[in-house]
Amino acid sequence: MDSFSALIRTASHEQHVEAETSTFMSDLLGGRLGMAAYARYTEQLWFVYAALESTAEHLATHPVAGPFIRPELLRLPALERDLAHLRGADWRSGLSALPATRAYADRIRQCAERWPGGYVAHHYTRYLGDLSGGQIIRDRAEKTWGFAKKGDGVRFYVFEQIPNPAAFKRGYRELLDGVAADDLEKQRIVTECKTAFALNTGVFRALGEEFPLSA
Numbered sequence: 001m002d003s004f005s006a007l008i009r010t011a012s013h014e015q016h017v018e019a020e021t022s023t024f025m026s027d028l029l030g031g032r033l034g035m036a037a038y039a040r041y042t043e044q045l046w047f048v049y050a051a052l053e054s055t056a057e058h059l060a061t062h063p064v065a066g067p068f069i070r071p072e073l074l075r076l077p078a079l080e081r082d083l084a085h086l087r088g089a090d091w092r093s094g095l096s097a098l099p100a101t102r103a104y105a106d107r108i109r110q111c112a113e114r115w116p117g118g119y120v121a122h123h124y125t126r127y128l129g130d131l132s133g134g135q136i137i138r139d140r141a142e143k144t145w146g147f148a149k150k151g152d153g154v155r156f157y158v159f160e161q162i163p164n165p166a167a168f169k170r171g172y173r174e175l176l177d178g179v180a181a182d183d184l185e186k187q188r189i190v191t192e193c194k195t196a197f198a199l200n201t202g203v204f205r206a207l208g209e210e211f212p213l214s215a
């Protein structure tokens with residue numbers, strides 16, 4: 001059988017293409033949206049990472065999820081700096097989750113509380129993606145809205161404590177390959193990963209509706 005890291009990658013490939021080519025992402029990457037859309041998207045990410053990271057501490061010693069909990073990945077402080085830049089010092093007062101974001105964050109919290117294997121699926125889907133395609137998004141955002149390179153507004157995409165993302169991703173895939181789960185549980189994790197992608201696509205769909213391009 002293929003390694004687990006190869007399995008989860010292959011199994012989610014189709015959903016990856018769907019997320020990547022969603023109308024909202026295409027418009028964002030194509031430089032066709034205003035900064036308000038980018039700010040709204042960044043707000044949604046805040047809810048997702050609050051769910052991933054407020055639950056991380058109690059999973060740190062769990063045999064399945066524990067090895068994935070790494071302080072150098074934490075995104076919430078960077079997101080909060082970006083939001084202060086995008087929305088101003090009182091960014092918290094205007095923060096609101098779209099229903100699709102609420103559903104996504106709820107699912108992450110459910111997994112964190114009841115099913116650490118499922119949490120690993122969500123962890124993989126976000127952090128490995130941020131370390132990969134996230135860099136393309138950062139580059140586009142800097143060019144489209146004029147943020148300082150790796151500065152305020154795009155700090156979410158900058159992993160200050162991961163100088164070599166390619167090496168980090170290799171290490172991460174080794175963690176996936178060594179995950180303390182049997183084949184059935186691995187299958188379930190793969191299925192949850194597809195759900196995680198679908199939840200992301202749902203957020204993009206809602207954002208696309210909120211920020212349609214006027215023809």
Ligand code: HEM
Nearest residue numbers: 009019020025029124125126128129132133134136197200
């Ligand atoms: C426009 C948006 C996106 C672009 C341009 C993009 C691009 C990429 C690229 C180039 C890779 C390959 C990295 C490599 O081979 O090392 C990658 C991997 C990945 N992306 Fe994306 N991506 C996007 C959106 C997303 C989204 C929305 C998610 C999920 C929330 C996601 C999750 C992932 C994951 C989990 C991987 C790692 C696959 C693996 O090696 O196991 N990506 N992405």
